[in-house]
Amino acid sequence: MVRGEMEEGVIFDIKRFAIHDGPGIRTTVFFKGCPLRCGWCHNPESQGAEPELVVRPSRCQRCSSCLGVCPERALSFSGEGISVDRSRCTRCGTCARACPSQALEIVGRAVTIGDTVGEIVRDVPFYDESGGGATFSGGEPLWQPDFLAAVLRACHERGIHTAVDTCGFAPWETIARVREATDLFLYDLKLMDSGRHAELTGVPNALILENLERLSRLGQTLIVRVAVIPGINDSERELRALGEFVGSLRNPPPVDLLPYHRIGVGKYTRLGRLYRLGEVTPPDEERMAQIVRLFRRYEFPVTVGGEALGDD
Numbered sequence: 001m002v003r004g005e006m007e008e009g010v011i012f013d014i015k016r017f018a019i020h021d022g023p024g025i026r027t028t029v030f031f032k033g034c035p036l037r038c039g040w041c042h043n044p045e046s047q048g049a050e051p052e053l054v055v056r057p058s059r060c061q062r063c064s065s066c067l068g069v070c071p072e073r074a075l076s077f078s079g080e081g082i083s084v085d086r087s088r089c090t091r092c093g094t095c096a097r098a099c100p101s102q103a104l105e106i107v108g109r110a111v112t113i114g115d116t117v118g119e120i121v122r123d124v125p126f127y128d129e130s131g132g133g134a135t136f137s138g139g140e141p142l143w144q145p146d147f148l149a150a151v152l153r154a155c156h157e158r159g160i161h162t163a164v165d166t167c168g169f170a171p172w173e174t175i176a177r178v179r180e181a182t183d184l185f186l187y188d189l190k191l192m193d194s195g196r197h198a199e200l201t202g203v204p205n206a207l208i209l210e211n212l213e214r215l216s217r218l219g220q221t222l223i224v225r226v227a228v229i230p231g232i233n234d235s236e237r238e239l240r241a242l243g244e245f246v247g248s249l250r251n252p253p254p255v256d257l258l259p260y261h262r263i264g265v266g267k268y269t270r271l272g273r274l275y276r277l278g279e280v281t282p283p284d285e286e287r288m289a290q291i292v293r294l295f296r297r298y299e300f301p302v303t304v305g306g307e308a309l310g311d312d
């Protein structure tokens with residue numbers, strides 16, 4: 001029995017058999033709510049702390065089941081299918097329950113600690129076989145510290161390896177609280193220039209860098225993850241500043257470079273938001289190889305998407 005297992009957190013997904021969120025086969029729990037607003041976020045549905053209505057007009061069969069049940073009269077048909085007036089929508093979810101074709105969906109749900117741990121323990125045999133475990137991602141898991149700490153503790157009590165995928169923007173006290181039950185931090189760094197960091201993510205980076213320094217000093221197992229975004233953080237100056245910083249840490253952690261991709265772009269439309277990055281093109285293999293070569297001068301291993309690139 002998990003202490004306080006009826007306490008709740010808000011998540012938007014649980015993905016089983018994940019292979020890119022830490023070692024081995026993992027179950028990844030995606031927390032809802034994040035203090036940053038990165039324009040390139042591929043999980044924009046994770047940013048707000050509250051449930052959100054996702055609209056997929058192309059799935060709409062024009063059956064009208066939703067129109068009559070909306071208490072706010074926020075729904076109507078447009079040329080493409082169903083359309084929502086977001087200034088009226090209260091995100092109550094009534095329409096989503098009435099829709100037979102998932103053209104309307106509420107993203108984000110409250111879950112108890114017991115339910116979450118129950119979902120994670122289903123795949124213990126796969127974790128044991130592959131050296132995997134549970135990863136807590138988002139959104140920002142540290143933004144729900146009580147829930148996160150309780151689920152981490154419950155995983156550890158069951159011998160399950162844990163990873164926390166974080167942007168690092170949290171009071172040190174929060175990190176210190178979850179640290180002992182966290183086997184691995186997947187620590188995202190965005191930009192070294194604090195002014196541009198604030199401009200592009202909504203917050204400066206001083207606290208993020210300070211927390212990373214402290215974790216490294218304490219010998220915490222870390223992987224620094226950097227989404228490489230052309231025109232945003234791939235200048236020579238930015239990359240060198242990042243290399244110098246990570247290389248200067250007490251225990252320099254490995255750096256995993258994640259090439260920017262556009263997989264999440266369509267989600268912005270479905271949430272009624274603007275994709276602020278416009279037409280940025282993903283970096284090609286040659287560009288990633290150049291960046292890897294640049295980082296080889298520092299005393300830490302570099303991978304791309306978790307894979308080492310060969311010498312070329």
Ligand code: SF4
Nearest residue numbers: 070089090092093095
């Ligand atoms: S979530 Fe509620 S308020 Fe919003 S469109 Fe659906 S039924 Fe109407």
Ligand code: SF4
Nearest residue numbers: 060061063064066099
């Ligand atoms: S209930 Fe679903 S399929 Fe029917 S009109 Fe509404 S959005 Fe379209």
